[in-house]
Amino acid sequence: MNLWLPQAASSYAQDLDWILIFITVIVGAWFVVAELLLLVLVIRYRRREGVKAAYLPGHSLRAMAVVLVPCAVILGLDLVIDGVAAPIWDHVKVELPPHDELIGIRGEQWAWRFVLAGPDGRLGTGDDIDAPGEVHVPVGSVVQFELSAKDVLHSFFVPELRLKQDAIPGRKIKGWFKVTRPGSYEVICAEICGFGHTLMKGKMVAESPQAYRQWLRSKQAAAKAPVPHEEKDNG
Amino acid sequence: MANATRAEHILNESTEVPTGRLGIWWFLASEVVIFGGLIATYILFRWRHHEWGVEAANTINAAGAFNTLVLLTSSLTMVLAHAAVGEGKLDKAARNLGFTLLGGVIFLCVKAFEYAHEIREGFVPARSLFWSFYYTMTGLHALHVLGGMVAIAVVLAAVRKGRAPQRVEYVGIYWHFVDVVWIFLFPLLYLAH
């Protein structure tokens, strides 16, 4: 298991894990050096009988270089980290690749409601299908989502997919993911939303395209069946 | 609380700027960020809500314009008060401080009249975000006018007894700030459409 992270299950999980590890290696090296230096200095320069401290105020540029040069290296590494991380962020959050499936997600106090776009591939139309609490997606397909909230802020978090996006009432935020590993994944809320925040979870099942179509058919059949007392909620 | 050490310190200021003036300017800096935050937020919202022009048409431009004149005039009398202190004419300074106070009173009365009229007409804070901002911004400003008036009254009382004349300048700086904030509020809330 990489760094205690849950098993990666999306197309961009590897990149996101990699940036975490890359940062850890770079800052970790500096951290170890700094802590060792601190320890060595404190031990080496313990007060000794007859040994006076040196008078080194660090006024001259040459003296200050001892501090400034390592800091320039840190600056360089900072920019490297930024340079490496920016395209990964763009890929996950700025780009919207052409999608195979479209789902609506709505957080509410205290559950997740999903809406499938239905055969016409558009949300907000008559053929949308409700999937409260649990959504299925086909492995290997690009799924685009439109995320919203009903009442307060929520945050859509699926740890195995490394997917997280805050949900805001009154807004539809678009994002995407592609699951690469079949399984059943917990959908967590990552923004405090009232006392039920600790209870709020949903389920995302990633399965083969055939199993997915079967699920879809069952959902469509259930949607068509006359249930007069049930309200259709199109999120 | 002055003692021998402290009295020497008042003479021994590290910069050329009197401590009171320095303090007032830093205080104003903090106020600029408070009003600045509020005003910037309003501007961002207004930009995105052109339809607010319809609501904004219901502010009483004449009252706003009159109040602008009142505040500007009170700033003038404040300048005269400060000048009078410089000439050593403390009773003249006190008189002009009184006129400044009067300006504040008139301003607040006009504001009260506006609020009463607007509320009667149904333009309450909850009616639309424009009105929410209108009442918040003018309300916060009015509170600062009131606070300024209290400060001016205190300084006026001291000046009448010939004490602490340097505070006329400090309270004057504050009063000019309150005036400047209004100069921003008036076009943003009344005139913009």
Next chain:
Amino acid sequence: MSATIHAHPQGFWRKYVFSTDHKTIAKQYLATGIFMAITGGLLAYVIRMNLAHPGQPVPGYGALNFTAYNAIVTMHGTIMIFWVAMPLLLAALGNFLIPLMIGAADMAFPRLNMLSFWTFFVSTVILLASFFVPGGAAAGGWTSYPPLSGSAIYSGGQWGVTLWILAVALEFAAFLMGGINFITTAINNRAPGMKLFDMPLMVWMQLAASIIFLFSVGPLIAGAVMLLLDRVADTGFYNPARGGDPVLFQHLFWFFGHPEVYVILLPGLGAVAEILPVFSRKPIFGYRMIVYATIITGVLSFIVWAHHQFIAGIDPRLATPFSITTILISVPIAIITFSFMATLWKGSIELKTPMLFALGMIAVFLVGGVTGIHNGTAAADIYIHDTYFVVAHFHYALIPPAFFAFLAAVYYWFPKVSGRMMNEPLGQLHFWAMFTFMNVTFLPMFVLGLMGHQRRIANPHNFAALNTPFADELQLLATIGAIGLLLSQVPFLVNLVWSALRGPVAGENPWRANTLEWSVPSPPGHGNFEKVPTVYRGPYEYSVPDRKDDWFPQNAPA
């Protein structure tokens, strides 16, 4: 008994309660801050006991429902930042030290100073009152995001959040008053001969922190007024259904919130900067470089705020620019940290308790500093945002200044404040216990965060990844650490009280230090200096070659 400058006696109320003496006001902030630290610590105890044994009643507290848990989490954070870190680091240290260190008799505006404390005191009462109102205390996190905090229909309680807003607003007013006092005093009331670049770094840090606070808090005051009006006047500033925007509050909050963490950090660094030279008998390395790095940190802190909002719904194209500015701040902070280390090089180091805590501050802060890179890089933040990784990061970043550095300052200046020395062995015990339990408490949280443990949940067992024996072990470890941290304070509190009453007499300058506060009696009298001191040199002239003594006070003639 120390000589007093004033001839006239003061009654009890004037001397101890409604005092305008900066030293008394400092002690008032200190007492309030310590009381609130104990309160905040006990809240942490409840949190940790609940997380280690979810669903079970907490010993000493009782059964805990989810609303109460959220309220406790909220108030723990609120109290620690606004009612512990700020009063202790800024108000207590700043008030006591600034006039003494610059050779002044008191602050520029002593009566404003008194007003600032009593405003703060009222804010404390209002905040504590919010625990007892119907509906309980605020429970939407210390960040109080709307819409949850914008209306009682979402958060359950009506009074809790409203009182929270009022308390925070009053606290801000108190610290604005205090800040204006600090800034004006440091700029204008220095003793003759003390140029700005002869001021001790503690004064520079207090000055910078006060300026940063002053320029950053305004928008949040505006934002808090708007939140209050949403709650009580049915306005819709943050209500999307009324045309408002919840994310607006986040911008206003974090525009202040980020500079605020430097407001807390800087005075802590100031304490370290005073202590390292004295206990290494060496000048601080790169005094001017540290000042410039501090100014750069302050400026940069204003352009990083949206790193708290990478996935909050802001335009995603803003994330990379904010990532860049955010991790740039590591550079001036590194300058300061390495300068501190260079101060040790070729020094003559004595590991008394103040020095232990100062060094401990640096060692522990490094963890918080480097994990700031993880959080500040947008791509990495996608996963770790709102998890315990963040919680671990900010505790590693805030506890070093607010506790380690503050305690270093207490042990160091206690002799000046009280006239007596604190007990060394108890101090060493305090340090090593804190250092150990700090890591036992918060290292496991990095792991829990990486496992996907989100913030502010009362029952982690509800989630499969957190309902494992390994997760339970981590929670238990963190809880043991937290209890250890709390118990570590016992030797300190005992030491504090005992030493104040019966500690050995300290004398004027037990540490052989150069700064002006050590040239007056311990404790100083009202008015501080019998005669206005004249300053001849900077504060860190230790081990000057060709001098018999390894120290050279600022006010000693050549």
